[in-house]
Amino acid sequence: MSRIRIAIVEDDPDWLRGLTSYLGKEADFELVGQASSGQTGVELLERVEADVVLMDIMMSDSPDGIWAAAEIVQCTGAKVIMLTSMEDKELIFEAFKVGAVDYMVKTNFAEIPQAIRNAYANRSPIHPSVAEKMREEFRRLKHLEHEVRVKELRDLLTPTEVQVLDLIEKGHTQTQIADKFVVSIRTIKVHVGNILRKLGGKSSKEAAQKAKDMGIL
Structure with a gap:
């Protein structure tokens, strides 16, 4: 049985250690590398081949994972799953814009293995909590688009x-x-x-x- 090659980009050493141990128990997973920043994550994926990348969004107090995800998606065939402790609508939207296939809140720890398998098999359903955040963001953007259009017409x-x-x-x-x-x-x-x-x-x-x-x- 071929195993799913996984790379992890995470700057919290305790979380990284726990996640690595947890995923290591899955017979169909192979951990091929880990990095602690967006830049080192991109460099890691230049050296190793991964099927799925677990990417933390917030590293060094900035959404470094968004930039790194964009680079990895553009330069490799890896599927990127964003992992974060934040349910920020704008970050969720940005993550999908740059090509992430899923976005999971870290409290949904037990669901990560199945999310990896879904991503690998090109069947990544969006988690319900994330889907609702995305709908809220789409509604906000639609409202903003309407306001801009009204202003344009009013100015005419x-x-x-x-x-x-x-x-x-x-x-x-x-x-x-x-x-x-x-x-x-x-x-x-x-x-x-x-x-x-x-x-x-x-x-x-x-x-x-x-x-x-x-x-x-």
């Missing part, structure tokens, strides 16, 4: 155009709006034309509804 509109949209949304006709601003109906039509060009839509009412739905009004 002049204050007068926003006022015109607001009145249209409230049911005013273009004639009523012209009377309110004491301008000609032609001037209001020019404003409406500019609004449609900037926001899109087939009618002023459609543009006003879009502006309301997006939170511009």
